[in-house]
Amino acid sequence: MKGFIGQVNYIFSKEQKIRFFFLLVAIVITTFLELLSVTAVMPLVNVMMDPQIIMRTDYLWWAYCTFGFQNTNQFLAFLGGILIVVYILKNICVSVMYQLQYKFTFSNQKKLASKMMGCYMKQPYYFHLSHSSAELIRSINTDVAMMFQGVLSILQLIAEVLVCIVLGVFLIVKDKSITIGVCLFMIIFLVFFAKKFKRYLARIGEEDRMYSAGIVKWLQQSFGGMKETKILGREGFFLNRFNSEYQNWAEREQIYRYLQVAPRPIMEAVCITALMTVVIVKLLNGTNSSYFITTISVFAIAAFRLLPSFNRIANYMSVIMFNMPAFEAVYGDLKEIEKVKEHETGKNTALEALPLQNEIKVDDLSFKYPTGTDYVLEHINLTIGKKQSVAFIGPSGAGKTTLADLILGALTPTSGTIRIDETDAFRHLSAWQRNVGYIPQNIYLLDDTIRNNILYGAVGEADNDAKLWKAIEKAQLKEFIESLGDGLDTEVGESGVRLSGGQRQRIGIARALYNDPEVLVLDEATSALDNDTEAAVMEAIETLTGSKTIIIIAHRLSTIKNCDMVYEINHKEAKIQHLRSNEHESDGD
Numbered sequence: 177m178k179g180f181i182g183q184v185n186y187i188f189s190k191e192q193k194i195r196f197f198f199l200l201v202a203i204v205i206t207t208f209l210e211l212l213s214v215t216a217v218m219p220l221v222n223v224m225m226d227p228q229i230i231m232r233t234d235y236l237w238w239a240y241c242t243f244g245f246q247n248t249n250q251f252l253a254f255l256g257g258i259l260i261v262v263y264i265l266k267n268i269c270v271s272v273m274y275q276l277q278y279k280f281t282f283s284n285q286k287k288l289a290s291k292m293m294g295c296y297m298k299q300p301y302y303f304h305l306s307h308s309s310a311e312l313i314r315s316i317n318t319d320v321a322m323m324f325q326g327v328l329s330i331l332q333l334i335a336e337v338l339v340c341i342v343l344g345v346f347l348i349v350k351d352k353s354i355t356i357g358v359c360l361f362m363i364i365f366l367v368f369f370a371k372k373f374k375r376y377l378a379r380i381g382e383e384d385r386m387y388s389a390g391i392v393k394w395l396q397q398s399f400g401g402m403k404e405t406k407i408l409g410r411e412g413f414f415l416n417r418f419n420s421e422y423q424n425w426a427e428r429e430q431i432y433r434y435l436q437v438a439p440r441p442i443m444e445a446v447c448i449t450a451l452m453t454v455v456i457v458k459l460l461n462g463t464n465s466s467y468f469i470t471t472i473s474v475f476a477i478a479a480f481r482l483l484p485s486f487n488r489i490a491n492y493m494s495v496i497m498f499n500m501p502a503f504e505a506v507y508g509d510l511k512e513i514e515k516v517k518e519h520e521t522g523k524n525t526a527l528e529a530l531p532l533q534n535e536i537k538v539d540d541l542s543f544k545y546p547t548g549t550d551y552v553l554e555h556i557n558l559t560i561g562k563k564q565s566v567a568f569i570g571p572s573g574a575g576k577t578t579l580a581d582l583i584l585g586a587l588t589p590t591s592g593t594i595r596i597d598e599t600d601a602f603r604h605l606s607a608w609q610r611n612v613g614y615i616p617q618n619i620y621l622l623d624d625t626i627r628n629n630i631l632y633g634a635v636g637e638a639d640n641d642a643k644l645w646k647a648i649e650k651a652q653l654k655e656f657i658e659s660l661g662d663g664l665d666t667e668v669g670e671s672g673v674r675l676s677g678g679q680r681q682r683i684g685i686a687r688a689l690y691n692d693p694e695v696l697v698l699d700e701a702t703s704a705l706d707n708d709t710e711a712a713v714m715e716a717i718e719t720l721t722g723s724k725t726i727i728i729i730a731h732r733l734s735t736i737k738n739c740d741m742v743y744e745i746n747h748k749e750a751k752i753q754h755l756r757s758n759e760h761e762s763d764g765d
């Protein structure tokens with residue numbers, strides 16, 4: 177419990193906690209109005225059963241005389257009128273209350289989801305290397321929703337328990353034995369239910385989360401590789417994996433939903449048994465049956481208000497127990513995210529790019545992936561001069577992409593430095609990243625227009641179109657775009673299915689060039705293209721040589737033939753293999 181309160185404290189801001197408190201107060205007020213509406217039936221029922229009660233009950237007699245009623249029927253009509261007013265008022269309040277509850281729940285759910293999304297987006301690239309996107313989608317989508325379902329149930333549980341306590345006190349005054357008998361039965365049942373199912377519900381809640389992440393994962397994987405799946409005829413495999421996750425998830429949901437409603441029939445049976453047992457015992461002990469007429473209202477309250485209340489309490493308890501793992505997961509996620517130091521979170525706040533005057537100097541750089549055991553790069557030294565074209569070659573797994581990612585600032589060195597002239601790139605990461613463009617092998621395309629794919633979220637500037645066309649021209653994409661009916665507003669389809677490989681790469685080049693960076697990093701940018709297309713795309717890149725610093729990772733010699741320098745990368749060194757002037761050196765130092 178202490179841990180739970182600590183988690184609530186951590187997850188919610190002060191303002192949210194204050195709102196939570198006021199909402200709780202409002203819920204309690206509404207629940208008491210509900211209670212009033214039930215008790216308002218009592219005078220009407222009592223007068224109907226026994227009109228003499230008017231004279232015996234002070235407040236009824238006072239009302240009868242004050243408003244000058246002539247007979248019991250007029251008075252009954254008056255009591256009926258009061259009941260109508262109470263019910264209308266109560267239901268207006270209940271309706272407003274529901275609105276407030278859902279407003280609180282969903283606005284805060286949105287806030288938390290947005291906070292988590294923001295935190296995940298700001299995490300350094302290596303965080304994403306060790307967290308699957310399905311996991312993150314599950315955290316933002318399912319966990320947050322489950323958690324707020326739990327929060328709403330906590331609110332409602334508190335209100336319901338309070339009502340039961342007040343109702344219990346009221347009933348005790350009316351009839352001690354009936355109330356104590358019924359309440360005892362109910363409390364024993366609730367305690368038994370909580371004890372029996374607490375761990376079980378928490379476990380299936382945890383499994384439910386796991387399988388819902390599995391569903392997202394297999395949906396993503398099934399639709400992500402559709403071409404290969406079709407060609408290999410593996411639709412059945414993906415369908416089976418999806419079915420298996422869904423089946424497991426559905427089984428957990430089924431148990432959970434059942435346990436939410438299961439207490440109801442049991443409670444009803446228990447309640448009626450308790451009620452009747454007490455009545456039978458009283459009758460057998462010689463209590464006159466007329467006694468029960470006067471206490472009929474007690475039965476009415478017990479049946480109409482207390483029983484549904486107990487049902488709801490059992491229901492809220494199972495919702496809370498089931499959703500507790502999501503609460504803990506959100507707490508754990510937020511804690512983990514917080515651990516990453518501010519400077520590592522890739523805050524894109526720099527307005528000006530960090531200029532490159534002379535050289536990029538990689539100095540004694542070593543790197544180990546947080547998830548890996550061995551160093552991928554050790555004591556690497558190399559220098560890249562301004563406006564030079566440099567190639568990284570080497571066997572597969574030698575660390576070329578890792579080195580490029582370090583220069584791009586996507587990964588942070590384990591030790592050593594990367595300096596831009598005399599400035600440490602990681603001290604001014606966002607400024608440095610404003611000055612680099614990156615063109616990978618697979619350009620990630622949004623299901624949007626060519627324009628938006630090139631802009632890729634770049635904020636609107638007055639000269640957007642001029643800048644855009646400049647990048648398009650440099651990427652040699654102008655002719656193609658002009659040949660399209662919708663030009664820049666042509667939709668590319670999901671993952672660019674309506675474009676050729678060469679066109680996709682050129683969109684990637686235009687995207688990288690849009691901000692006119694001084695440095696371009698191409699990681700196998702043309703490897704997936706056929707020779708002719710590669711030559712055409714390289715032509716676009718080669719027009720930039722001499723005006724930009726270009727780092728190319730490639731396997732084909734044709735791609736790097738015009739580079740000023742070729743570094744052969746292996747785990748322990750970056751060796752100059754070739755200089756354009758044909759000078760051969762042994763080391764990059």
Ligand SMILES: Nc1ncnc2c1ncn2[C@@H]1O[C@H](COP(=O)(O)OP(=O)(O)OP(=O)(O)O)[C@@H](O)[C@H]1O
Nearest residue numbers: 305545547548552571572573574575576577578579
């Ligand atoms: N996210 C990761 N976690 C752990 N190890 C990784 C990760 N990414 C890459 N590695 C390891 O780092 C080493 C270097 O990988 P890298 O991708 O940099 O090689 P590469 O030279 O670019 O290879 P290729 O030419 O095949 O693309 C490999 O041994 C690889 O297994």
